Amino acid sequence: MTSGPPGPVRAVNARLAVSDLSVRFRLPDATVHAVTDASFEVGSGQCVALVGESGCGKSVMAGALLGLLPGNAEVTGTAVLADPAGDTDLLAASETVLARQIRGRRVGLVPQSPAAHLTPVHTVRRHLVDVLGAVGPERAGRAARHAEAERVAAAVGLPVTALDHYPHELSGGMAQRTVTALALAGRPWLILADEPTTGLDAPLVRRTLDELRRLTDAGHAVLLVTHDLDAAARIADTVLVMYAGRIVETGAVDRVLHEPRHPYTRGLLAALPRNGFHPLPGLPPQLSALPPGCAFAARCPQVGDDCVRRPDLWPRDGHPVACHRPC
Amino acid sequence: MLTALGVTAGWVPGRPVLRDVELTVREGEVLGLQGPSGCGKSTLARVLALLHRPDAGTVCIDGTTVPGFRHAAPRALRTRIGVLFQQPRLSVDPRLTLRQVIAEPLLANGLRGQVRDRLPGLVETVGLTAELLTRRAHAVSDGQLQRACLARALALRPRYLICDEMTTMLDASSTATLVHAVQEYRRRERAGVLAISHDDTLLGHWADRIEQLPGPAAASAQGP
Numbered sequence: 001m002t003s004g005p006p007g008p009v010r011a012v013n014a015r016l017a018v019s020d021l022s023v024r025f026r027l028p029d030a031t032v033h034a035v036t037d038a039s040f041e042v043g044s045g046q047c048v049a050l051v052g053e054s055g056c057g058k059s060v061m062a063g064a065l066l067g068l069l070p071g072n073a074e075v076t077g078t079a080v081l082a083d084p085a086g087d088t089d090l091l092a093a094s095e096t097v098l099a100r101q102i103r104g105r106r107v108g109l110v111p112q113s114p115a116a117h118l119t120p121v122h123t124v125r126r127h128l129v130d131v132l133g134a135v136g137p138e139r140a141g142r143a144a145r146h147a148e149a150e151r152v153a154a155a156v157g158l159p160v161t162a163l164d165h166y167p168h169e170l171s172g173g174m175a176q177r178t179v180t181a182l183a184l185a186g187r188p189w190l191i192l193a194d195e196p197t198t199g200l201d202a203p204l205v206r207r208t209l210d211e212l213r214r215l216t217d218a219g220h221a222v223l224l225v226t227h228d229l230d231a232a233a234r235i236a237d238t239v240l241v242m243y244a245g246r247i248v249e250t251g252a253v254d255r256v257l258h259e260p261r262h263p264y265t266r267g268l269l270a271a272l273p274r275n276g277f278h279p280l281p282g283l284p285p286q287l288s289a290l291p292p293g294c295a296f297a298a299r300c301p302q303v304g305d306d307c308v309r310r311p312d313l314w315p316r317d318g319h320p321v322a323c324h325r326p327c
Numbered sequence: 328m329l330t331a332l333g334v335t336a337g338w339v340p341g342r343p344v345l346r347d348v349e350l351t352v353r354e355g356e357v358l359g360l361q362g363p364s365g366c367g368k369s370t371l372a373r374v375l376a377l378l379h380r381p382d383a384g385t386v387c388i389d390g391t392t393v394p395g396f397r398h399a400a401p402r403a404l405r406t407r408i409g410v411l412f413q414q415p416r417l418s419v420d421p422r423l424t425l426r427q428v429i430a431e432p433l434l435a436n437g438l439r440g441q442v443r444d445r446l447p448g449l450v451e452t453v454g455l456t457a458e459l460l461t462r463r464a465h466a467v468s469d470g471q472l473q474r475a476c477l478a479r480a481l482a483l484r485p486r487y488l489i490c491d492e493m494t495t496m497l498d499a500s501s502t503a504t505l506v507h508a509v510q511e512y513r514r515r516e517r518a519g520v521l522a523i524s525h526d527d528t529l530l531g532h533w534a535d536r537i538e539q540l541p542g543p544a545a546a547s548a549q550g551p
Contacts (some may be wrong), residue, residue, distance in 0.1 A: 051502065052498075053468075053470065053498045053500055054469045054496075054497065054498050054501065055467075055468030055470070057469070079507055095373075171365075173363075198496055199414075199495055199496060201363070202526065202527070203526040204364075205458050227497070227498035227499070228498075229499060267500065268498075268499055270497050271502065271503040272528075273504075273526075273528045273529050273531070273532040274528050277506070277507075279500060279504040280500045280503075280504075281505035282454070283454065284468075284473065305465045327400075
């Protein structure tokens with residue numbers, strides 16, 4: 001690839017430190033505990049994968065970091081974005097700050113189902129030029145923005161011929177690259193990728209993931225939200241396993257996916273076709289009615305008397321795991 | 328047997344996606360169907376489910392040639408085939424609770440009296456809980472909704488089940504649960520299953536035999 005990723009990000013020593021992030025949704029008759037006490041860090045040159053079953057709170061976490069949750073969400077904790085532009089707590093920042101300084105500029109979002117995030121009546125070029133008008137260098141002229149649009153497109157492998165296509169004329173791969181290009185247009189160093197590979201076919205999944213890894217190696221920080229353990233294994237440095245809104249195991253990708261300590265992580269791995277295809281029994285608990293003890297106890301093969309107390313996340317023989325009876 | 332004979336089908340006149348395709352799903356077997364995206368896997372699934380009229384060719388169900396497609400398909404033939412789609416969210420009415428979603432085929436076929444007897448079994452087969460049945464689609468996860476779609480597809484005891492990328496949107500655990508539920512139904516009722524997926528490992532574990540559809544370039548000179 002001749003043109004590198006957008007922006008001189010390699011030099012940036014930037015970091016997102018999330019600490020005790022909790023998200024509650026107040027409903028008329030219940031409180032949904034979507035995320036509870038999540039803490040982790042992701043820095044430039046690092047890819048962190050957040051994995052778990054659907055409905056475990058992964059996407060809510062990504063939404064909380066960008067201030068994109070519905071009005072009835074109550075978010076507590078801190079998420080400090082530290083880079084040369086200064087330190088900003090994403091959870092305390094006002095909508096104005098998020099809109100003018102954060103989204104698209106310091107944090108880019110690669111959304112799920114790319115085609116649904118494009119305007120059907122605009123071409124790819126128009127999308128890019130419009131976004132560059134909003135987040136690009138100030139006072140850039142029309143010609144400069146068009147040149148920049150082609151450069152950003154080339155950086156993610158989007159051919160010039162695709163620029164004049166409308167979203168319905170794009171294949172899944174081209175649509176994926178278009179939203180990636182849009183996410184990178186404002187040269188953010190942190191990229192949140194929310195299920196970027198769902199619904200794509202296998203070669204396309206690999207290409208999309210390798211693209212994220214390439215961005216990581218170029219100095220970006222990537223938070224990959226996915227239910228696909230193989231996707232995490234392919235590109236992540238660190239894995240966070242989430243169950244019922246809590247991080248239950250975390251560590252280097254090789255450790256967590258090859259020597260899982262939490263019965264849930266082990267169960268997820270055993271459900272993969274190549275590992276025997278054993279489904280986890282039961283269903284995840286409702287996030288509005290979590291048990292007081294370990295949330296996984298009802299489905300756990302190693303459940304015991306001590307599981308009525310909630311286990312904390314702390315290191316046992318290598319990496320942190322929230323379980324009284326680790327494997 | 329569920330058979331496609333010389334099926335040519337597509338969406339734009341004069342540009343068929345499928346040309347002269349032959350395919351047979353036998354009773355009690357899982358036939359895996361593979362092929363690159365755009366090669367017509369889903370089109371073939373819709374033709375076999377009698378939801379799309381082919382330009383040429385016929386579909387046979389247990390020796391009976393289907394005389395019409397979509398609303399022209401006789402009810403007795405139509406209900407012998409169950410279908411599961413890739414995106415559960417797009418395949419349920421958002422106004423219905425999961426209980427209504429699952430009971431819908433029974434009501435539509437004048438079998439209201441059977442709902443009370445059949446529903447608990449269907450719900451148990453797919454591993455849903457009673458509490459979830461009172462919710463609407465927006466209040467459950469994709470995995471839970473797809474379980475409801477499977478229960479709905481099995482409500483009329485179809486002889487054949489067509490699973491078009493049934494698990495693509497789902498996590499490993501939900502995938503394993505759904506595939507096991509389909510396998511159990513297949514064994515119990517000796518039903519035939521057409522499993523369409525681009526996941527080679529999944530089909531390797533699930534299918535008894537695998538057929539390959541050629542890519543769009545081979546099927547049509549112009550391509551879609």
